[in-house]
Amino acid sequence: MKSVKFIYIAILVVFISSCKDEFIETEPQATILEDNYYQSEEQIFRGLIAAYDPLQWTFSEGAWSSSVMLGEIRSDNANAGGDPSDGDQPGWQAIDDFLSSSLTLESQAFWKKGWWGVYRSNLVINNDNISSETVDAFKAEAKFLRAFYHFDMFRTFGPVPIVDHVILEDEYSTIERANLTDLFEFITNDLEEAIPLLQDSKYTGSEAGRVSRTTAQALLGKVYLYWADLANDDPNLFDQAATHLNSVITSGQYQLLDDYHQLFAFGAKNTEESVFEIQFTNAVPGDWGGQEFIDGNMITQLVGIRGLCSDHPEYDAGWGFMLPTESLNAHFLADDQYRRNASITSPADLAAEGCSVDLAEQNTADFDGYFQVKYANYSSYTAPNGGDINLQKDPNQPVIRYADVLLMYAEALVRGNGASGDAMQYIDMVRERAVGPGDNSADFRNTQQLMSQEGLTLLDAIWYERRAEFAIEGDRWFDLVRSGRFENSLFSAQKAGNLDQSRVYLPIPQRDIDNTGGSLTEYPSPDLFN
Incomplete structure (x- = not known):
């Protein structure tokens, strides 16, 4: 198999692992050639686990790639935040201010995560080495994942290519964005084909997180x-x-x-x-050198409250990103404060709990006086098997x-x-x-x-x-x-001045535009939505 720069296909399959305490918990055990793998139901199941794995990736390519952060920071709900210099995480500052470009590392991180997920899903779906009802069910799960990755990529980049097989190098120049109708027909077909073959009841216990029939119906x-x-x-x-x-x-x-x-x-x-x-799990130690191998939810530390007192009864200090706006605070009506208080907090709220916040540590350009608490940096998080605790906090991400x-x-x-x-x-x-x-x-x-x-x-x-x-x-x-x-009108004057409605999606990374000889475009053209 040729190496593939476009969607980072490698000749080796990693993340081949056993189902352990949690379904998605992975522990690389071997390096196995694709040509001699997928010969049994067990091997196909391990390939399916590998296809789930990129869902966990919150950091790669030296950048954060959280859809939670993208959906909030890009919107009127939150600002980028970070340290007072306004130079912390410049890629996210650019995303916040509608100034990101095809060279922004965050685009590369989102792009990589999505196409690795598609690639691994295709390895399961297109394997014909073994046939059984069990394998058909595994392939249905993989079809759900392929549909989800395409849909998630669409929400991030606009209409993206339809990739239903492993892309080889001689196909680079043929890769181009699909139009909206073709892409959504592909996604819905995958889900409709998967639904009757998926388990009817939701998974529980050690297999919680696997997709069932109702999961696919909800996504559809x-x-x-x-x-x-x-x-x-x-x-x-x-x-x-x-x-x-x-x-x-x-x-x-x-x-x-x-x-x-x-x-x-x-x-x-x-x-x-x-x-x-x-x-997400805290059971697998991780370090900054192997970001895609980290199974903890890394944004918890990133979006925790910056400058928080050291003796808060529940929270540790964080790095202060994804700062809620006054617009979000004002959105909650007077009789909706219970829901508001479960989502955001303020220095005054924290003072009432006996804890102060150092306002000098906040990014003054982005700080409207609020912090998020849905992804709270709980002091109860542990790293039971060693490693960097900041990489092993394990709140799940509801989708x-x-x-x-x-x-x-x-x-x-x-x-x-x-x-x-x-x-x-x-x-x-x-x-x-x-x-x-x-x-x-x-x-x-x-x-x-x-x-x-x-x-x-x-x-x-x-x-x-x-x-x-x-x-x-x-x-x-x-x-x-x-x-x-x-x-x-939803944004500050500075941010609003940068909002170009033809560029509401993130740009495709420049290196992937180059690898296709320009058949991929940085932004989607309007005719793709017709």
């Missing part, structure tokens, strides 16, 4: 929602989204966690609300929660051919939980009251819920882009 609904939005609000595509999201709801496998504050509490993983969640399914379903009903009255009951489920634990049926404003008292349309009410419910979880920027609601 989300993909159709984006497609409908970007295809001039196509009501039929919204109906498709509603159909698949309703399948998740009627499965009866999920429910909202009673206490919103527990969603990101220390040790909270794979709750009854989790539909798709990226798994799709049941609340997301409910709100996406409500949106699909409103924007498709569904009934608005039906949509309200699902919004109300999310609103009732937001007030606090227990039965709050008599203590919250339902959607009808919210609309009447705040002067909102039903779609406005959904947008309010999405921003409040998923604050600091990485969806905000992508919601703004897919719905066409990103505009200069």
